[in-house]
Amino acid sequence: MSDVAxxxxxxxxxxxxxxxxxxxxxxxxxxLLSDSLTFGALLFAYSYGRISNPDxxxxxxxxxxxxxxxxxxxxxxxxxxxxxxxxxxxxxxRSWTRNWILFTMLFGTAFIVLHGMEWSKLIDEGLRLPLFPxxxxxxxxxxxxxxxxxxxxxxxxxxxxxxxxxHVTIGVIYLGIVALRRKxxxxxxxxxxxxxxxxxKDSVFHYxxxxxxxxxxxxxxxxxxxxxxxxxxxxxxxxxYWHFVDLVWMFIFPLVYLMSTRITG
Amino acid sequence: MHDAAVHDDSKGQYFFVWGAxxxxxxxxxxxxxxxxxxxxxxLEALMILSIIKSALIIGYFMHLKFEIAAMKWTMMxxxxxxxxxxxxxFEDALRIVHLGVK
Numbered sequence: 001m002s003d004v005a006x007x008x009x010x011x012x013x014x015x016x017x018x019x020x021x022x023x024x025x026x027x028x029x030x031x032l033l034s035d036s037l038t039f040g041a042l043l044f045a046y047s048y049g050r051i052s053n054p055d056x057x058x059x060x061x062x063x064x065x066x067x068x069x070x071x072x073x074x075x076x077x078x079x080x081x082x083x084x085x086x087x088x089x090x091x092x093x094r095s096w097t098r099n100w101i102l103f104t105m106l107f108g109t110a111f112i113v114l115h116g117m118e119w120s121k122l123i124d125e126g127l128r129l130p131l132f133p134x135x136x137x138x139x140x141x142x143x144x145x146x147x148x149x150x151x152x153x154x155x156x157x158x159x160x161x162x163x164x165x166x167h168v169t170i171g172v173i174y175l176g177i178v179a180l181r182r183k184x185x186x187x188x189x190x191x192x193x194x195x196x197x198x199x200x201k202d203s204v205f206h207y208x209x210x211x212x213x214x215x216x217x218x219x220x221x222x223x224x225x226x227x228x229x230x231x232x233x234x235x236x237x238x239x240x241y242w243h244f245v246d247l248v249w250m251f252i253f254p255l256v257y258l259m260s261t262r263i264t265g
Numbered sequence: 266m267h268d269a270a271v272h273d274d275s276k277g278q279y280f281f282v283w284g285a286x287x288x289x290x291x292x293x294x295x296x297x298x299x300x301x302x303x304x305x306x307x308l309e310a311l312m313i314l315s316i317i318k319s320a321l322i323i324g325y326f327m328h329l330k331f332e333i334a335a336m337k338w339t340m341m342x343x344x345x346x347x348x349x350x351x352x353x354x355f356e357d358a359l360r361i362v363h364l365g366v367k
Contacts, residue, residue, distance in 0.1 A: 020333040029336075033344045044351040052358035065294065072290050079326050080283040087276065236328075243326045250318045253290075254311035258297035259304070 028237040032244045035167075039248050042163060043255060046156040050259070057146040057153050058260045059127065064118065068257040071114045072249065075168075078107030079246045082175075082239045089235035097235060101179040104242060108172040115165050116205055119158075123204060127154050132204050157256060164252055166211065167245050173215040178230045178238045182223055188216045282325045289318050 019026050050056045060068075085100030123132060126143035147154050176184035192212035199206045293314050296302070302310060324330035329337055 019336040019339070021336065026336075029340055033340060036344050037347055040348045040351055044354060048354050048358045051355060052361040054362060065298065069290065069294050073287065076283060076286045076290065079286075079322065080279060083279045083326055084276070240327055243322055246326075247319050247322045250315050250322065254293055254297070254315055258293060258311055259308060261297045261300075 022233055024233060024237050025240070028240045032240065035244065036248075039160075039163070039251075042156075042160045043251055046160055046255060049152040049156055053150060053152065055150060056260075057150055059142060059146055059153075060257055060260050064122075065257060065261055067114055067118050068253055071111050071118075072253050074107045074111045074114070075246045075249050078104045078111070079243050081107065082242045086232075086236050086239045089232040092232075098179045101175050101235070101238075105172050105175050105179070108168055108175070108242075112165060112168055112172070115161065115168075119161075120203060120205070127157075129154055129158055160252060160256060164245070164248055167248070169211055170215065171242050171245050173212075173219055174238055174241060177219050177223065178234055181230070182227075185216060185220055185223070188212060188219070192216060279325065282321050286318055286321060289314050 017023065017026070081100050081103040085097050085104060088096040088100055122128075122143065125140035126147060128147055173184075173188065176188065180187070192209060195209040195212065196206065199209060293311055296307065296310060301307070329340065
C-alpha cells in the first residue's frame with residue numbers, strides 16, 4: 001500500500017517511491033530535517049557564546065538540574081507511549097491508539113508545566129530578557145549579575161528553550177487533534193481561556209498562553225477544511241514529529257543545563 | 266505497509282531502548298553533578314552520550330533502522346553534512362578567546 005500513492009489505472013505511469021514508503025512520511029522527514037537545522041543553528045549559537053566567553057555563567061544549581069532531569073524523564077517516557085500508540089494503530093486497535101496518545105500528551109503537558117515553572121522561577125530571580133514584563137521583585141543577585149554582565153546567556157537560553165517549548169506545545173496540540181479530532185477543539189479553548197485568566201499579568205506566560213489560541217485557530221481551520229478520520233499512517237507521522245522533539249531535548253539538556261551546572265552544598 | 270511489516274514489532278525492544286535512554290541520562294547527570302571532567306572533556310563526554318541517545322531514538326523510536334537504505338542514507342547524510350558545516354564557526358569562537366577580548 002505504501003508505494004502506491006495514486007490509483008490512476010494506467011500501469012507503470014508512476015514509478016514506486018524512491019524511498020520505499022508513503023509520501024506523507026517522506027514529507028514529515030524532510031520537514032524534520034529542515035527543523036533540525038533550525039535547532040542546530042540555535043545550539044551552535046549557544047555553543048559559540050559559551051566557547052568565546054570565558055566568563056560564561058554556570059547558574060544552574062541542584063534544584064534546576066533535578067527539575068530538568070525529571071523533564072527529560074517525561075519526554076523519554078512520552079516517546080515510549082507514542083511508540084505504543086503507533087503499534088496499536090498498526091494493529092487497528094483504535095481504543096488503545098487513543099489511550100497511548102493521551103498518555104503521550106500527558107507526559108508532554110507535564111514537561112511544559114515543569115518547564116514553565118522553571119522559567120518563572122528563573123525570571124523571578126532576575127534572569128530575564130529586556131522584553132519580559134517587569135517583575136515585582138528580583139531576589140537573586142547572581143542572576144541579576146548574569147543578565148547584566150553576560151546578556152548572551154539569557155538571550156540564548158530563553159531562545160533555545162523557548163523554541164523547544166513551542167515545539168512541544170505544537171506537538172501536544174497535533175497529537176490532540178489526531179487522537180480526539182474535533183472534540184479536542186473545545187478542550188483546547190478552555191485550557192487557553194482558563195490559563196489566560198489564571199496566570200498573573202506580570203508573568204510572561206500570561207502573553208505566551210496565546211500560542212494556544214493561535215494553535216486552536218490553525219487546528220480548527222485544518223479540521224473544518226479537511227475533516228478526516230486519522231489512520232495508522234497519520235499516527236505514525238505524528239509520532240515522528242513527537243520523537244524529534246524528544247531528540248532535540250537530548251542535546252539541549254546536556255548543553256544548556258549540565259554544562260552550566262554548579263553544585264553547591 | 267511493507268515498510269512497517271518487515272521488521273519485528275515486539276514491544277520488548279522499545280522498553281529496552283527506553284531503559285537504555287534513561288540509564289544514559291542518569292550517567293550524564295552523574296558526570297555533571299560530580300564534575301568528573303574539566304569543561305572541554307565534559308562537553309566531549311556529554312556529546313558522545315547524546316549522539317548515542319539520538320541514534321537510539323532515530324533508529325528505533327522513529328523506525329529509521331527499518332527503512333530502506335535509500336531513505337536512511339539520504340536523510341542522515343543530508344542533515345549530518347549540513348550540521349557539520351556549522352562547526353566552521355567554532356574556529357572564530359576560539360580566535361576570540363585567544364585574542365582575550367572581554
